[in-house]
Amino acid sequence: MNDFFHIDPRLEELAQRVEEEVSPAFKVLEATAEHNQLKVISAFQQNQVSGSFFYGSTGYGYGDRGRDALDAVYARIFGTEDALVRHNFVSGTHTLAAALFGMLRPGDTLLSLTGGPYDTMEEVIGLRGEGQGSLMEFGVKYQQVELLPDGMPDLAEIERAAAQPGVKVAYIQRSRGYSLRPSYPVELIGRMAAAAKKANPNVIVMVDNCYGEFSEWLEPTQAGADICAGSLIKNPGGGIAQTGGYIAGRKDLVALCANRLTAPGIGKEEGCSLNQSRGMYLGLFFAPTVVCSAIKTAVFAARLFEELGFECYPRWDEPRTDLIQAVKLGTPEGMSAFCGGIQKGSAVDSFVVPEAWDMPGYGDKVIMAAGTFTEGASVELSADGPIREPYAVWMQGGLTYPSGKIGVLLAAQSMLEKGLIKNPTATQR
Numbered sequence: 122m123n124d125f126f127h128i129d130p131r132l133e134e135l136a137q138r139v140e141e142e143v144s145p146a147f148k149v150l151e152a153t154a155e156h157n158q159l160k161v162i163s164a165f166q167q168n169q170v171s172g173s174f175f176y177g178s179t180g181y182g183y184g185d186r187g188r189d190a191l192d193a194v195y196a197r198i199f200g201t202e203d204a205l206v207r208h209n210f211v212s213g214t215h216t217l218a219a220a221l222f223g224m225l226r227p228g229d230t231l232l233s234l235t236g237g238p239y240d241t242m243e244e245v246i247g248l249r250g251e252g253q254g255s256l257m258e259f260g261v262k263y264q265q266v267e268l269l270p271d272g273m274p275d276l277a278e279i280e281r282a283a284a285q286p287g288v289k290v291a292y293i294q295r296s297r298g299y300s301l302r303p304s305y306p307v308e309l310i311g312r313m314a315a316a317a318k319k320a321n322p323n324v325i326v327m328v329d330n331c332y333g334e335f336s337e338w339l340e341p342t343q344a345g346a347d348i349c350a351g352s353l354i355k356n357p358g359g360g361i362a363q364t365g366g367y368i369a370g371r372k373d374l375v376a377l378c379a380n381r382l383t384a385p386g387i388g389k390e391e392g393c394s395l396n397q398s399r400g401m402y403l404g405l406f407f408a409p410t411v412v413c414s415a416i417k418t419a420v421f422a423a424r425l426f427e428e429l430g431f432e433c434y435p436r437w438d439e440p441r442t443d444l445i446q447a448v449k450l451g452t453p454e455g456m457s458a459f460c461g462g463i464q465k466g467s468a469v470d471s472f473v474v475p476e477a478w479d480m481p482g483y484g485d486k487v488i489m490a491a492g493t494f495t496e497g498a499s500v501e502l503s504a505d506g507p508i509r510e511p512y513a514v515w516m517q518g519g520l521t522y523p524s525g526k527i528g529v530l531l532a533a534q535s536m537l538e539k540g541l542i543k544n545p546t547a548t549q550r
């Protein structure tokens with residue numbers, strides 16, 4: 122029992138039981154964190170990271186050793202020839218867009234191997250919105266391989282579709298986004314990459330790695346993907362990086378992406394780091410254990426809400442490949458009470474009440490709970506979801522496990538107080 126927050130004693134008791142039950146799963150997560158922590162330290166050492174790298178450059182940023190060494194550290198961690206890690210990427214969407222615009226040319230086909238892409242990528246591709254400046258407006262063609270009814274990728278269809286002439290980039294989204302399909306483990310990403318390359322040896326396999334970094338021992342680029350990208354206010358920024366994104370992959374491809382971020386002829390050589398380097402290094406150092414805390418929070422939430430009678434995706438005991446925990450609450454009221462509770466557990470902005478709103482890049486109203494040190498950072502405990510069927514919230518983050526746990530308990534408490542939980546003592550076993 123805690124001295125600081127009111128939690129119904131029945132929920133407290135349930136939480137204690139849940140925590141005992143999930144402890145073997147926690148051990149597995151801790152082993153992954155330890156492996157990845159050593160991987161990160163070793164990459165720092167191999168690149169002789171020094172304290173002087175943390176003081177950034179200004180202006181053009183020529184010869185910024187801290188910036189260049191961080192690229193090399195990421196490349197080492199992701200098992201790639203090169204990387205581009207920049208605070209100048211404004212978000213994950215921008216990073217992914219720079220990569221796609223960097224690699225695709227008019228007439229090429231972008232083939233999604235994992236069904237429809239994440240909401241904000243629909244506008245980048247040109248599937249929704251005004252389409253101004255989208256890939257399709259520039260003459261890039263788009264196709265997607267639909268998922269099987271169980272949400273898994275269709276390997277036979279991937280092979281068939283990738284064989285078509287003109288397919289340049291085969292795109293894999295690792296994490297589930299705002300859907301209830303599973304997130305795809307690295308091993309399965311490897312099989313998708315192999316299927317696409319069997320049909321078309323020259324295809325570039327690119328992975329949207331958002332929320333996946335450090336959740337497993339290997340990254341997708343160590344299992345057959347040519348290039349991957351993600352956001353620094355998610356996993357690899359460790360809650361410390363204040364903005365930015367990364368791309369890691371084959372050297373020729375990273376160069377194309379850099380030409381798009383900056384300009385042809387300039388590529389990776391310009392771009393001052395201002396005062397962002399230290400946070401990007403320190404965040405990367407913290408990332409493996411922060412990811413571990415976030416996934417522990419997700420596992421705890423899944424078991425607790427399963428006991429309370431809600432469907433959770435993934436189930437608590439399924440293997441993890443990202444931070445995301447979806448909880449199907451079934452009603453807009455449930456979403457609002459859940460998000461309100463998460464917000465109440467935050468150290469920052471705990472007094473704010475989340476409300477559904479129109480967000481840039483999203484088609485439906487979205488409700489978001491996030492009391493964060495970095496605005497919108499979803500490696501910090503946050504919960505959100507579009508107000509539409511199946512009225513689920515997608516929860517992620519938790520810089521520390523105790524802060525994640527109290528947020529989840531307050532979400533349950535808030536639903537209990539609104540009469541949205543039938544039986545807080547759980548009778549299911």
Ligand SMILES: *Cc1c(COP(=O)(O)O)cnc(C)c1O
Pocket residue numbers: 212213214215239241294295296297298329331332352
């Ligand atoms: C978060 C996310 C993105 C990028 O979102 P931003 O908010 O622009 O950083 C892209 N794809 C997936 C699967 C994501 O989870």
